[in-house]
Amino acid sequence: MIGESEQDRIEGAIRRLRSSGWTIVTEREISDGRPTLSIPAEIDDYFDDRGFLVRDLPFRWTRGMTSRIQSGFARFGLCALLDLGADEGDGRVLAARSGQSDLCRIVKAFATLEGLGYIAEPDFSYTSSSGWSDVHGRQGENAQAVFWNSQAHLDCFNDEGMLIDDLALQWSGDSETIAAALRETGLVIEIPEVPGMVFYVCPEGEGAE
Incomplete structure (x- = not known):
């Protein structure tokens, strides 16, 4: 289930969040009012040729439960840093921290x-x-x-x-x-x-x- 590269796993986490009701948009797109996770439009720039993160991948969320974001990434061995007590804000998938939480x-x-x-x-x-x-x-x-x-x-x-x-x-x-x-x-x-x-x-x- 978990892909070999971090890019595979991030894509898997995003698919799972989408299937559970989150709207996934890029920084250039507009949310539809539902719980939303916004990711960089140039997401490929955050990975090396093997699909591993070269720096933290930023995201922004609005509405929805922050715990679902954190546990959604953890299902794929990824550490997501975000303010669990906030209704919206900026977070990061941490580079070089796979599985280390x-x-x-x-x-x-x-x-x-x-x-x-x-x-x-x-x-x-x-x-x-x-x-x-x-x-x-x-x-x-x-x-x-x-x-x-x-x-x-x-x-x-x-x-x-x-x-x-x-x-x-x-x-x-x-x-x-x-x-x-x-x-x-x-x-x-x-x-x-x-x-x-x-x-x-x-x-x-x-x-x-």
């Missing part, structure tokens, strides 16, 4: 779980209850899933996608399977002792496995 590491672990049949979604829904409604609508009451909600994203990640607080993960399925995938992040994982309790992914130096 806590968010990217967690999303990579989620990809492992997706390969095992789980619904594994970062920043899945605004509330946990709406997330579970979506999960059960996709796979029924016995669905295997792991996700966090948008408010948790805003509370627990900084503008570069690094954890600043313990991230609560909603889950169903096999706790050891989920824990094994999450351990690959190198972060501290708190495993629930009983069903109904959440997983926690903690910033380095915090929590206890």
Whole structure:
């Protein structure tokens, strides 16, 4: 799914954002009033001949949820820097930082779980209850899933996608399977002792496995 070059991955992230309702425009185009991500018209100038960023790729957003932008790029191993608390502003996809954020590491672990049949979604829904409604609508009451909600994203990640607080993960399925995938992040994982309790992914130096 993730392309070999950063250009491939940025194009993949943009396609995914577009499919989820974002309008993607260049600096020379006009937004249609929906959540909008504006990228440079001369985007090719930001890549070398192999498709890797030679400098940070700037973008601007208006409306929409900033956490969706950050997690959308992280799905493709890209670190997006933006003001998570703002309604609009300027951001950057960071050059030479592919995969080097806590968010990217967690999303990579989620990809492992997706390969095992789980619904594994970062920043899945605004509330946990709406997330579970979506999960059960996709796979029924016995669905295997792991996700966090948008408010948790805003509370627990900084503008570069690094954890600043313990991230609560909603889950169903096999706790050891989920824990094994999450351990690959190198972060501290708190495993629930009983069903109904959440997983926690903690910033380095915090929590206890």
